Amino acid sequence: MQFAVLQLTGCAGCEVSLLNAGDELDLAKLAYMPLVVSTHDVPEVDILLVTGGIRTDEDLFKLREAASKVKKIVAVGTCAISGGVAGLGDRHDIRKHFLATTHQGRVPRMLPKCKPIDTEAEVDIYLPGCPPVPDLYVKLLNDPGSLKTTSIVCKECGRRKPKDLRPTKLTESIHKDEDPNVCLVKQGQLCVGTSTRNGCGAPCPKAGFPCVGCRGPSNNLIEKDANAWFESLANVFRRMTDIDPEEINEALRSPHLALFLFQFSDYTETELESRPKEKVL
Amino acid sequence: MSTTIQFPISRIEGHAKVVVNLDHGKVLNARFLAQEYRGFEQFLKGMPAEQMPVIVPRVCGVCSTSHHLAAVEALEDAYDVKPPPVAEKIRHLMMVGQLVQNQATSLFFFTLPDKLQATSIFGADESASKDVLGSISKKAMAVRKIGTELIAIAGGQFIHPVKAVVGGVVSGIDKAAAKEMRKKIKAAIPIACSLFDEYWQLSQKMTKAVGDWEGDDPFYYMIAVDKNDPTRPVDHVTMQKSDGSETVTFRPEDFRENLQFHQVQDSFSAKTSFNDLPIRANSLARMNLIESMGTPIANGYLERFRVQFGSPAHQILLFDLCRGIELINGLERADRLLAENLMDGEMSVPVEPRDGFGYGLVEAPRGPLIHHYQIENGLIVNVEFVIPTVHNNFSIERALTTMAKRFVHEDRIDMGLDSAMGWVVRAFDPCIACATH
Numbered sequence: 001m002q003f004a005v006l007q008l009t010g011c012a013g014c015e016v017s018l019l020n021a022g023d024e025l026d027l028a029k030l031a032y033m034p035l036v037v038s039t040h041d042v043p044e045v046d047i048l049l050v051t052g053g054i055r056t057d058e059d060l061f062k063l064r065e066a067a068s069k070v071k072k073i074v075a076v077g078t079c080a081i082s083g084g085v086a087g088l089g090d091r092h093d094i095r096k097h098f099l100a101t102t103h104q105g106r107v108p109r110m111l112p113k114c115k116p117i118d119t120e121a122e123v124d125i126y127l128p129g130c131p132p133v134p135d136l137y138v139k140l141l142n143d144p145g146s147l148k149t150t151s152i153v154c155k156e157c158g159r160r161k162p163k164d165l166r167p168t169k170l171t172e173s174i175h176k177d178e179d180p181n182v183c184l185v186k187q188g189q190l191c192v193g194t195s196t197r198n199g200c201g202a203p204c205p206k207a208g209f210p211c212v213g214c215r216g217p218s219n220n221l222i223e224k225d226a227n228a229w230f231e232s233l234a235n236v237f238r239r240m241t242d243i244d245p246e247e248i249n250e251a252l253r254s255p256h257l258a259l260f261l262f263q264f265s266d267y268t269e270t271e272l273e274s275r276p277k278e279k280v281l
Numbered sequence: 282m283s284t285t286i287q288f289p290i291s292r293i294e295g296h297a298k299v300v301v302n303l304d305h306g307k308v309l310n311a312r313f314l315a316q317e318y319r320g321f322e323q324f325l326k327g328m329p330a331e332q333m334p335v336i337v338p339r340v341c342g343v344c345s346t347s348h349h350l351a352a353v354e355a356l357e358d359a360y361d362v363k364p365p366p367v368a369e370k371i372r373h374l375m376m377v378g379q380l381v382q383n384q385a386t387s388l389f390f391f392t393l394p395d396k397l398q399a400t401s402i403f404g405a406d407e408s409a410s411k412d413v414l415g416s417i418s419k420k421a422m423a424v425r426k427i428g429t430e431l432i433a434i435a436g437g438q439f440i441h442p443v444k445a446v447v448g449g450v451v452s453g454i455d456k457a458a459a460k461e462m463r464k465k466i467k468a469a470i471p472i473a474c475s476l477f478d479e480y481w482q483l484s485q486k487m488t489k490a491v492g493d494w495e496g497d498d499p500f501y502y503m504i505a506v507d508k509n510d511p512t513r514p515v516d517h518v519t520m521q522k523s524d525g526s527e528t529v530t531f532r533p534e535d536f537r538e539n540l541q542f543h544q545v546q547d548s549f550s551a552k553t554s555f556n557d558l559p560i561r562a563n564s565l566a567r568m569n570l571i572e573s574m575g576t577p578i579a580n581g582y583l584e585r586f587r588v589q590f591g592s593p594a595h596q597i598l599l600f601d602l603c604r605g606i607e608l609i610n611g612l613e614r615a616d617r618l619l620a621e622n623l624m625d626g627e628m629s630v631p632v633e634p635r636d637g638f639g640y641g642l643v644e645a646p647r648g649p650l651i652h653h654y655q656i657e658n659g660l661i662v663n664v665e666f667v668i669p670t671v672h673n674n675f676s677i678e679r680a681l682t683t684m685a686k687r688f689v690h691e692d693r694i695d696m697g698l699d700s701a702m703g704w705v706v707r708a709f710d711p712c713i714a715c716a717t718h
């Protein structure tokens with residue numbers, strides 16, 4: 001089964017991650033991926049993985065052309081699914097200036113907004129993550145049926161959540177892992193692993209850094225709107241800590257928080273429909 | 282009559298093309314044009330400063346570690362804090378991991394197919410022997426993976442690492458994990474050496490084909506590393522003229538007085554010059570300006586390199602060979618770093634955020650990288666990224682022009698122009714996501 005990877009505007013992290021899965025994938029079947037293969041057009045393949053968001057007219061044309069040649073499309077990574085980091089350029093306060101300075105010259109034309117790929121092509125499967133870890137690619141390409149990530153990051157993190165430990169305020173801006181065995185929420189950190197889908201193996205909270213939610217909403221939340229997600233996180237902090245709910249609310253809704261890159265970044269200010277959970281791996 | 286020949290360039294990071302401009306069939310110049318843009322310097326404005334180390338790695342999935350650390354260091358400069366020694370070691374290891382990952386990727390996945398006349402290392406095409414490629418690609422993947430595993434144990438995540446924070450790192454490296462990693466490195470070193478030896482052999486034929494600048498015009502080499510440990514960044518940038526006649530150093534906060542930035546209309550990437558001359562950063566610059574690799578096997582390769590090609594050496598394709606020397610050096614260096622105690626002691630110092638300016642300088646695989654942040658009320662109001670690929674842009678175009686002139690004649694164009702353009706670009710290992718950000 002031949003497959004191809006179309007790189008739109010992104011950082012190539014998704015491709016680098018795919019290379020890491022190389023031991024377990026047959027990369028001789030990789031018919032197109034400009035990062036490591038010199039073939040200039042997307043060939044007819046069974047599966048097309050698309051990474052990056054639609055940021056320029058060239059991205060748009062490439063995606064439309066490629067979509068017509070393939071059987072199945074997988075949206076890979078946060079940028080393809082939600083616009084991701086590139087989508088931060090859509091913020092109202094900077095958009096005008098941004099477009100004014102980038103529309104000149106003989107370069108691909110910037111589109112008014114950075115768009116997720118399912119606004120232009122029918123997506124069969126979504127593989128969220130920034131980037132998705134190699135193991136997810138192995139399952140996706142070798143045995144998609146085995147990929148059931150219906151739970152949350154906490155399940156893979158494994159830190160203890162002692163009942164008697166109840167922080168009364170969020171930690172200062174510096175992240176510090178006081179006890180590598182204890183849940184970061186229990187250490188007063190704004191970790192969103194409790195609402196984020198698993199499958200990544202929880203590398204960040206395991207290393208002592210709070211989950212920023214790059215895998216997107218868990219199955220319980222993915223078909224709901226951003227408010228349900230805020231509500232669920234607020235509940236988690238109410239159950240697990242004695243931090244003033246106002247403080248949590250304010251911290252979560254801080255509009256420029258890194259986690260807004262990932263969780264619901266595509267739902268908060270657009271009319272996009274939520275993705276059906278059967279299609280999200 | 283002016284015409285152009287265009288080539289899309291693959292096996293590099295990001296979207297770029299080469300355009301050769303002709304007048305009546307004669308080469309006027311060749312251009313290297315970046316075709317993507319996200320606008321980091323714009324959209325980071327208004328974000329909380331402490332979010333930078335999480336967001337800016339996303340500039341690039343290939344060199345995310347450099348951006349992660351440049352951001353942390355720029356904020357530490359602004360807040361006037363120094364990380365504890367063990368945190369410095371863990372960050373150093375992160376950078377070494379990135380060097381191994383990047384040099385292995387560039388060497389084996391980007392440029393080796395050129396040497397084997399294949400479209401990729403994976404053997405999907407019929408032009409090269411599948412068996413040869415199959416065995417090389419397996420070994421190459423294993424060596425490359427050491428780099429990403431190093432980033433993962435030092436940085437938490439193998440891409441977009443998270444463990445460096447302002448004031449230190451969030452956690453140390455467990456002794457058992459370090460021991461296990463050292464075992465893997467020891468097993469990988471001979472494999473990496475044999476791959477590199479093979480690469481060196483294959484390169485001999487091509488080295489002749491891509492020579493110096495036309496007329497050997499002067500330019501500057503640029504580095505920001507310790508002269509006896511090229512994996513260790515220092516607090517200043519060194520510029521040296523190609524004939525060795527002039528050496529200038531400057532601190533990251535003085536980059537504006539030292540570098541000229543040129544914006545162009547047909548590319549999303551700028552170009553920098555020094556004293557109005559082109560710059561070469563990346564592996565060859567480091568190998569020319571340092572004294573020693575600081576590790577035995579890599580030193581052996583450096584000596585062999587200098588005997589064979591001279592010092593300084595200027596041929597474009599030597600960038601590739603230098604990457605191999607650095608790959609071996611990175612593996613040896615990682616083994617040494619992991620032998621130290623990376624688990625005990627304070628991992629971070631207390632930090633009091635404050636407003637002001639901060640500059641961070643690291644040596645990314647492609648050369649010196651500077652991040653500058655201006656902070657007001659805890660929010661970013663101005664950001665500048667000074668990117669290694671941007672320093673190389675003039676040099677890339679000069680080398681492309683030289684190469685194009687060998688293939689394009691008034692009455693004909695020789696076969697192989699497109700591959701040759703690819704060799705030149707890949708020698709510089711440009712990173713377009715970083716260059717345009």
